[in-house]
Amino acid sequence: MPDEFSRIARYLAPLAGEAGLGLKDDAAVLAPPPGRELVLTVDQMLEGVHFLSGEDPALIARKLLRRNLSDLAAMGAAPLGYLLTTALPVALPEDWLAGFAAGLRQDQEIFNIELLGGDSSSSLHGIALTATLLGTVAPGAALRRNGARAGDEIWVTGTIGDAVLGLQARRGQRKDPTGFFTQRSLLPAPRVGLELAGIVSAAIDVSDGLVQDLSHIVEESGLRAVIEAGLVPASPAAAALGEEVLQARLTGGDDYELILAVPPGRAEALKAACGDLPVTKIGAFEPGAGVCVLSGAGTEMAFKSLGWKHF
C-alpha cells in the first residue's frame, strides 16, 4: 500500500468536487445553496459489525453512502456531498482501496454527490469507515418523526424484509439461488429524490427493522400504530418463503425503504410522487402508544426482538 498522502492523491482526491479543494486543505469550503436548509447525517461501517471480512470493497463503499443517503431520503432532503473517514489495517492490499474508490465513484455519479473531505488513519484491528452526508431541503420542509397524527395512514415503499434474508444467505443460513436477497442486503436502494413534502406528515427509513423503526415515529408523535402483517409488501422471492420468515422480515434491518405517515385522502398524491416505486398501505395511526402488528387471524403478534440494537 502506498503511503497516506500518496493514497489520498491517487484514490480519493480524484473524487473531490470543487468544495473539497482537491483534499489539499484542512477543510472543505462550500457556499450553501441559497434559500435551503442543511440536512446532516453520519453513519459508520465497521468490519465484523456492519460487513464481513472479504466482502467486495466497492459494495462496502456504496452501502456506506447509501445508508446515509437513506437518512437524507427519510428527511426529504436532496443530497449534496459527503466527508469520509477510513481506518485501514497496514496489511490491506492496495487493490482494496482501488475497489473502494471505484465504488464511491460509481455512486457519486448515480446520486450526483461529491467528496468534500475526510480523514485517513491506520487501524490496528479491521477496517473502520464513516461517511457524513450533507443535503438540503426547502425551509421547514424536512420530514420529521414527530409529525404523524391520529388517522394518518402508514405506507411503506418497495418491499420489506429482503435484506435480512440476504444477511442469512451471506452467513450460509439460507439458500439464495438467484442472489436477489444477497443483492438487497449488500446494495440497498435509498429512496432519495421523492417529492414528499406536503404529502407526508412523518417519515423514517427502515434501517433497524420495520417494527422498531415504526416505533420511533410512534414515540415521537405520541401515537399508537396498528399494522397488518399480511399487508407488509414482500418481494416474490420472500413471499415464496411464506409465514416462516415473517418475524424476520418485520424485524430485520437494512431494507432502507421508507415508512411514511400519510393523512387520509393523499394516497393518489403519494403514488404520483413515488412514480415507478411501489408504495403500500400497511395500517394506520390511532391515539395510544406502541406498535401493534396484527396477524392474518386478527390477533396481535408478539416479537422476540423489535429490531437491531447495538448492545
Place this chain on the structure above:
Amino acid sequence: MPDEFSRIARYLAPLAGEAGLGLKDDAAVLAPPPGRELVLTVDQMLEGVHFLSGEDPALIARKLLRRNLSDLAAMGAAPLGYLLTTALPVALPEDWLAGFAAGLRQDQEIFNIELLGGDSSSSLHGIALTATLLGTVAPGAALRRNGARAGDEIWVTGTIGDAVLGLQARRGQRKDPTGFFTQRSLLPAPRVGLELAGIVSAAIDVSDGLVQDLSHIVEESGLRAVIEAGLVPASPAAAALGEEVLQARLTGGDDYELILAVPPGRAEALKAACGDLPVTKIGAFEPGAGVCVLSGAGTEMAFKSLGWKHF
C-alpha cells in the same frame, strides 16, 4: 452499559442543540447563517492509534473536538457544531461514556458549539471515534494552503514541540514532573477565533509535525520555505531540554498551533489579531521547492522523518 437508545437519550441527547432535533430524527436540520460559507472537516481517534487504552475519556472527547476545531482555525472559520460517531466495545463500563459526554459538554461550552447528530455502534476491537465539525467563514475569506507568495514571512503561534515530548512522557520515555508536556499532548488549544483574514496569505495547523505541515504550504503554493531552527519557539520546559529534543520538536505532531504565511509589513497587524497569544517569525518563503531548516551554525538540517504518516 444501557442499550443503544438509552445511552443516546441519557448521555448524548442532552448535548444536542436545536438543529440536532434531540437526536430523535434521521438527520440534523440547520439553517445556514446567511452570507457565510460553510467549512467542513472530519477527524477520527482510534484506541491504540490516536490514544492509549485507559486514558481519561473526558480528555479523549475534548481532544477529538479540538483536533477538528484546529482544522477550522487553520481555515479561519468560526465553529458552529459537530456530528459524532462512537464505536464502543460491549464490555466498556458506563462510566466511560459518562466521562466522555462530560468532556464533550465542557468543550461545547468553551467553544460555543453544539451536537448536531451522530451514529453509535458496538465495536469488536477497541474504541473508535469520529467528529465532523461544521464552521463558517465570510465568503472568500477561507485561509488556504496555496495562498503564500515569495517574500511572505513564516510565523507560528504558541510554542512548537511540547506535544511530542508529552507523548514520550505518556509512554514512559521521558520525565514530566510538572505534567506540562503531558497536558499539551492530551489537551491541545486550537487557535480558533483569530481574525486573520486580510492579514495572512496561507495557513495550516501543526498536526503531523512542523516540517511536514509546512511542506504542504510549500507544495500547494509552489515555493521554498527556509526556517531557522533556533527561531522555532520553545516552551521554557522544552527549551530546558536543549538541542537533544530539537529534531523531535520540529517533526513531532499534535501541537495544533498554526503556521501562517504573512506578507511583509503585516507583523504588527498579525500581533494585534493574535492578542495575548504569542506569534513568532521563524523564516520566509522564496522561489523554489522544499523546506530548508537551518541549524544555529547556518547549515541545513537533515531529518529522519518529516512528520507523522499513517503507513
